[in-house]
Amino acid sequence: MKQLKPIFNSLLFKLFLSVVLIIGPLIIIHIVNNYYAVQVIRSQVAQSNNNMLNLYIDQIDNSLEGVGNYIFQLNANNTDLYYLQENESFDLNEYEEAKLRLFYAIGSQSEFYPTIDSIFIYSSTYDDFMNTQNYADSYTHRLEEKTEIIQVLRDKPDQVSEGKWSIVKGENNYYLLYYLTTDRVKVGAWVNMDKLIQPFKYIDFGENGRAFLTNSEFQPITSRNFIQEENINLTFTGNKYAITGKNDRFVAMKEKSKMGDFYLFALIPESEILEKLPFLQRISSLVYAVAIIFLLFFIFIMRKVFLQPINRIVTAMKKLRKGDLEVRLPVQPNSTEFEVMNDNFNHMISEIRGLKINVYEEKLNLQRAELKHLQLQINPHFFLNSLNIIYNLATVKEYEIIQEMSKCLANYFRYMFRSNSYFVSLHDELEHTRNYLRIQQLRFPDTFGYDIDLPKELGDCKIPPLVIQTMVENSIKHAFNFDKKIDISIAVKQESTNYITIKIQDTGEGFPEEVLEKLAIDESLSSVDGERIGIWNVKRRLALLYEDNTKIHFTNEEGKGATVIIQIPIESI
Template structure:
């Protein structure tokens, strides 16, 4: 929600929204007007072409009806057909004369029916065909022979399933034809016409440069323009009362009319580009205004971005870098307006002054932290010193001189480490040796009641660690967990953390009774756990030093083991002492 408010409250958003507030209604009105005009013109063109298709389809059906009437009259009234009906007559003089008279009748009549390519007769009883073609069908002998072969193929097919009331489509492989058969006994009288011939008058109509008209079968397979239909992916299904949009990007108007006499359709394809060319000039001007408005909006935004938004964006980018802590961020000099040049120069000077001030404050803070670290380390020394004197006093009381000698040797090593521990970092090797020496002192102090184990890989022994961290935790365990009625075991183990962080893990655990719940709750939080008597000052000291040295890169965790005993886990960055 905050990010959304930041975007909507930006100067860029407000500027863009203001422009859209004025431009969008204008563009919407123009687009609606364009769409309405295109739809009106589209409907007018569709209706005009629809009327033309209906007129021409009626003309085709009317011609086909005339041909049907002639075929019915011929089959009913011409007695010469009787000679072809009965088998065995073929080859006789009467049969031949009847064929000749029929041929002359068909030949003379076909000249009156310019639509037809050929009349034909077929005697099923004698398997004999008679063909009479018009004077203009086939420009060559080969073409006429091909048509005659197609008719013979038709006659050789199964004619029993044909609807004798309809004109049918014949696909020869090289072209489409329409035919009609009338049956009288065993004789078939038929007419044959090329589908292309029926389309000749429509070629004179203007359907646009890429448009056209075609005949289609009942399954809407195109008889013409098949390549265009496939290439443009035009679906020939149409609305009988209106039009359909088809083709890639719906770029064609599809209108059609079904034949009342045959199993075919007459379909017109009109490209929308041809329709739009017929729009009034005012409509074209409105389209130009729409395009100009969009172009103006883009140009305006480009200019505003270069003159206003980009300089502001550069300042904002520098501010974001400052927010992320990059105090070296500057607005680089570039050619811009005078006002922005002054803003950039003032911004750079202000950042330089703030950076200098921050450096001074940071150095002062570092000096303060160094003084605090030294104070914390010195705070430990009197505590250990008093403990060591108490140990020597107890040993002198029991007059165990051999143990006093070993104790004195251990104390010399112990205080030697203490007196040189003013540095902030020592090696893990030295810290573990000091801790081992301290545990030996305590083992001499509590014989038979304390044992310890220290483990660390060789490759980690040169890692840097704050001094007295491990020894302080061990001292706390001995102070609160040693019980003269049993054995206390203390384990110190160092290991490397898996993963990209690669921190040093130091785990200190004991076999005592563990932390009390209220003490553990304070230790697990950042709450200071020092009592009025000064208890837990060592643990607070360790936590404070880790925070000063490593910030959030180090952590210390206190918990009780499931099987009993207190445990502390310290994680610090793995660094060599010199680092």
């Protein structure tokens, strides 16, 4: 959530949100209006075509019902059908005369049912078939249909439910077939289903629109290839229309026949419907497109003129916060206000850079002065004690010891006089410490021993002067006891590639608890009489020279005494 807050609080987001809140409702209203208009047009077109389908299916049903009633009356009342039944008492002349009368009877009635292709009478006893002729088709076509109907009546009677208009499939065509049977004489009619949709060829359904028929399982009877290629879904229920199609979208409508087990479908391309939208609807779409273009153009202009200059200022301020005082805003043609702002920003950065350089140099000067002062505090620290040592030795006439003592003191003060530098080698610092320990041994013989361990490869490492000697001096001062000999050890190790560790340890009583507590919280230990001023001095110098890149730890190790561990960075001379 914290990562998203800067984004939501940015000027670009607020500007974009403001424009969206203004234009968004207008766009939403337009979308809703478009959707409503399209739905109204669809509903109107669907209603109009549903009425047309309903009207035509009623005409078909009325025609089928009329033919069915005629066939029922003919089958029930015409006695000539009796001659077509199996009867050995009839002679051939009577049979032919009856056939002739029946042919005239069904021929005269077929003119009243133009929807029907043919009315027929079929005697399965004599395998005799007579039917009316539709002369609108070719002789070959009429013969093909007749052959297919006879084949269904002979070989596939189970495809037809007697007394009901049923869909039957011939070798090449689908038919609606109806018949009634009396003593193996079938009286019926058929119609080629392609003929049922011929009137729709004169209706404009659009370029790819069409009407077609399906059975009760919604399997297409006509236009089968088109339905399969376009992936038309015909199984919708409960709606006046449905939108379907894979490549093109169609509005599909259907009506079911009451007399036959089939559906009449109509498909109208949606593109044809939408072309009939009013002119103002198209103007509204143009306004919608212009609004989006305006929104994008407005954001582009605001980003170019307003947001980019602000973003450059924000980026420069972020770099400035990270300490980059070299950052400058580029001089580019821009609004007057931004040009003034950029110029003032660059001028301000230049002044801050100069001020920071001055402050940094002043800080360095103060650090140098403080280091000089701290080192001057150390230089006279041992002076008075040294004079007292020589005086006491002269009193007892220990001339050899005075000579060695004088030599050690000369080396000691020679090192002290050159220790005004900030760093010395670790080897020189330990030699000075060894010289100091020898002076103390000459002063207090057989009271303490010492051991110094320095790996040869670490001798050239830099350390601040008098750091180790000060800690050793503190051990002698506070751990010294005439009743018990003490040992002092100094060990230098390389803990990692970047740091060395100096461990100074004695076998005395260790640091008092109150001293350790003050050292832990970095509280000053110096008193009015100068007690433990050396420890504070070392800590202060390390802090000035290394800041947070050094550590000094004070502790009492069990059975050992006071222990000081100093960790400083490795720096070769």
